[in-house]
Amino acid sequence: MIKDDPIQNVLYIDLSRRRFWVEKYPELFEKYFGGTGVAINLLHKECPKNIDPLSPENPIIFAVGQLNGLFPLASKTVAMFKSPLTGNLGESHCGGRSSIAIRMAGYGAIIIKGSSETPIYLTIDENGVKFRDASVLWGMGSYTVGRIIRELEIGAGVRTIMRIGPAGENLVSYACVITETYRHFGRLGLGAVFGSKKLKAVVILGKRSIKPKNFKIYREIYNEIFDKATKLPLMRKYHELGTAMNVNPLNELGCLPTKNLSTTRFEDAEKISGEIFAQKYLGRRVACAHCPVSCIHLAALREPYKHEPYFYKTKMVSYDYEPIYALGSMLGIGSVEKILKLMDEVETLGLDAMSTGVVLAWTTEMWKKGMISEKETKNLKFNWGDHETYIKAVRLIVKQPNEFYRALAKGVEVAALKFGGLDFALAFGGNEMPGYHTGPATHVGYLTGSRHSHLDSAGYSLDEKTVKEKLNPKMVGETLFEEEAWRQILSSLVVCFFARGVYKPEIVVKALSVVGYDLKIEDLKRIGEKILKLKYLFKVREGFNLEKLRIPRRIFEVPTPHGYIVEEFIREAVKVYKEKIESLPEN
Amino acid sequence: MSSKRIFVVDVDLCVGCQCCMFACNRRFGEAGLSKSAIHVRSAGGVERGFVVTVCRACLNPPCLKVCPVDALTLRKGGGVILNASKCIGCGNCVEACSIKAVFWDKETNKPIICTHCGYCVDFCPYGVLTLKPVEEEFE
Structure with missing residues (x-):
């Protein structure tokens, strides 16, 4: 330091x-x-x-x-x-x-x-x-x-x-x-x-300054990182189409969760692809402070006022892959404009887009199966693609006028425990599912990840890289563990995970030398593991147990590019991960 | 060789990354923002775009006129040069600048004056800023 x-x-x-x-x-x-x-x-x-x-x-x-x-x-x-x-x-x-x-x-x-x-x-x-x-x-x-x-x-x-x-x-x-x-x-x-x-x-x-140890080396390493961030093709993709570029390839590969994961190919995927969002709606790209990438994509949604002709408002709505999945394909909405309207409502109310989409998808399936009635839904009739009903529903989730919406406001798992439909309530460790049904690794990642996020250990990426290979539980459990442990370093520095391709271990070692550290890659890995262990100790302290995790049956019923997922595989991989965590010293 | 100065080519290209601000600060051997002579803020929310505030190298600069101790002198090509040893830190120059492009260094209690070195330009990935001969174009 x-x-x-x-x-x-x-x-x-x-x-x-x-x-x-x-x-x-x-x-x-x-x-x-x-x-x-x-x-x-x-x-x-x-x-x-x-x-x-x-x-x-x-x-x-x-x-x-x-x-x-x-x-x-x-x-x-x-x-x-x-x-x-x-x-x-x-x-x-x-x-x-x-x-x-x-x-x-x-x-x-x-x-x-x-x-x-x-x-x-x-x-x-x-x-x-x-x-x-x-x-x-x-x-x-x-x-x-x-x-x-x-x-x-x-x-x-x-x-x-x-x-x-x-x-x-x-x-x-x-x-x-x-x-x-x-x-x-x-x-x-x-x-x-x-x-x-x-x-x-x-x-x-605030507006302070910080004096690095060796200014010459600081500038050199700064320039190296800046060059990579602005020139590497992998960073360009975040800048150009942004994460929304995932819609088409995931759909083609058959892993875009659609209509509460009843299928993984959406007939209207091309209409809501990153390309269409960018070509027809992208109004502005903006950046986080001190990041030249500018991955934030804002769509311009032009809406006429109903009470007066030729009177419009133009709203800017931010989009990314995950909200497009959750509030788009997952709900069978095949129109950018309709998705944007729903996203805008979710943003105004201040809900997490991903959890909200999964909750609404489950509700729609419950309605279609006749497992809930107008009494529960307050007369809303849920149909795939009906964005107007979804907009009304998110307002009710916030208002919570009855038992049903009070349950929805607590997440899909709580709602399903009360009203049924647990097999297709897509939550992992209590957190609603991200937008990848790529194979077994992604689900092992949702279950084991300390935040139950796809970004904890990027299981989807492991699935995608190994589409033509046969995965085994040991390799999956160990790979995800290592990836998650490394990411603890990035999130302690705190580097954006989108920059993980720039901040490779050797670059991190160099960057840390500027603030006075003399560390080896192995040292960093050990620190990463220690942080992960501390996070797990907190989870366990609060009652979390990797062995007792519920796995929604739905994920076994819908094929992935790796074929049907087998429960034993998942449980075994989770066990491997658990052993890795438990083998770490407590302090 | 003719004098150069920084031009804001097209403010709508700006994504608000503020890499220019950090670059300017690095000229003083420090990371951060306290010594930056360029400022980027949103025009009332990032969705409305950005305002880039930087010295435009006036040929007849108001900041120079109000300096009571002649610490500011006219720079060739416009703008001013600060003689810190003369500056008494009165802050008149900050008040006088119509576009608020004179910033304040709280640590030294002196103004931060853009020298039009162009270091920030190298760190603007979207071509918002450029360093050009003074007479070349209008804004």
């Missing part, structure tokens, strides 16, 4: 008592770099055992890493909390300007504890925290609250504005936190934790 790097400052905020203070953690940051590594240690320390995730005791921890502010594509913030969706580890990553703002305000981590009696928002800078009344902002959609705070607060260009929509206020278990209008702490329900604390928004701003 650079001597006296302000990253060691951890800002504590107690909402109940309206107080804040700074504690220094030099050893912790020295040992774990920041991000995930530091956050999991702080979570063990600050989160009491077995608490209700929506109680004041649940801490919200934001952590950045030593490379944030120094190197390009180190542009993410890690949030940790106890998840109201899964009941164990809540970890979510977000870009926008969040990480630069925290780093430049002079903090390595921010911990928000307690809860406010009245709605509140926070403004944080190098001098500390201002507690501001948010009574007027309560109830507002995510766009509006951002628009208002932009005018109220200083720091345009060097600030982040994190906020929740009505979904977070109403404690939907998969409510998200939105920053810079279009980026998200999307998964695992951070928005509900904000809501439970009556915390509507957090503004963070």
Whole structure:
């Protein structure tokens, strides 16, 4: 660590008592770099055992890493909390300007504890925290609250504005936190934790500088990373079509989950492909702070007003592969315009797009099978492709007018336990499924990944690379374990996972030398494993058990490019992964 | 050789990555933002595009006119050069700049003046910025 790097400052905020203070953690940051590594240690320390995730005791921890502010594509913030969706580890990553703002305000981590009696928002800078009344902002959609705070607060260009929509206020278990209008702490329900604390928004701003150890070497390595990020073909794809480019190839390969994974090929896939989104709707591409890639794609949705001719509004809606899958193919919606309208509603309310799509897909199948009636749905009739009904349904999920919508607001697993249809309730470890039915590895990844995210260990990528080969459980379990352990390093620095092709181990070693480390690749791997182990210890402490995981039967009924998935294979691979985790020392 | 200055070629090409701001700061041997002479912010939400604020090398610069101690002198080709040893840190120049392109270094208590070195241009991946001879084009 650079001597006296302000990253060691951890800002504590107690909402109940309206107080804040700074504690220094030099050893912790020295040992774990920041991000995930530091956050999991702080979570063990600050989160009491077995608490209700929506109680004041649940801490919200934001952590950045030593490379944030120094190197390009180190542009993410890690949030940790106890998840109201899964009941164990809540970890979510977000870009926008969040990480630069925290780093430049002079903090390595921010911990928000307690809860406010009245709605509140926070403004944080190098001098500390201002507690501001948010009574007027309560109830507002995510766009509006951002628009208002932009005018109220200083720091345009060097600030982040994190906020929740009505979904977070109403404690939907998969409510998200939105920053810079279009980026998200999307998964695992951070928005509900904000809501439970009556915390509507957090503004963070700052403009510091950091002195690297050896400036000449710093510049050289900076330029090397910058060159790779702007020239490598693998980064171009994120920039050009963006992640939406996946729609066509996944459909052709037969792994695009469609209509609640009743099939993996969508007849209208070409109409909602990344190419169509870009050619007909792409209005602007934007970037996170300090990332030249600009993977954020905003579609321009032009809508006529009904009450007056030739009167239009043009809304900008951000899209990516996962929301297109969840709110598109999964719901049988084969029109970009309809998907955008649904996405826009989900964004306004502040819901996680992925969980929402899976919940709605399950609901549609329940309706079609006659397992729920108008009494449950409040007279909504669910049909594939009917985006207007889905828009009404997401509003009801937020409002929760009856038992059924209250259950939907807790996630598909809770809803299915109550109303049936568990076999086609597509959640893994309590978290709704990502958009890949590529083979066994992806599902092993959903089950074992410490966040139950496809990005934990990229099982889909392993499936795709081995389409013509025969996979075995041992190899799958071990490969996913190694990948996930390595990614703990990236998320401790904190480097965007999209930049994993640039930040190869040898580059990471070099970049860390600039901030004073002399580490070998093997050392990094060991630290990565240690962080992963700590995350698992937290999960297990909160009742998680890899052996007791429910596997939705549906995944065995629909073929993948690797053929039908066999349950024994999955269980065996999970066992291999579990043994790898358990073989690691506890400290 | 004629003098050069930074031009904003097309602000709509800007994606808001702020790599120019970080580049400018690196000229001073530091990572971060506190010494950057260029600033990028959204025009009221990123969906509306960006505002790039950088010195436009005025031929008759207001910042120079209000400096009480002659710490700013006219740069060949427009803009100003700062003599930090003369500067008393009054901040008049910041106030005077109509486009708010004079920034403030809190550490030294002196203005941050763009020298039109063009280092930021090398780190703008989308061609928003360019370094060109002063007389070559209008904005």
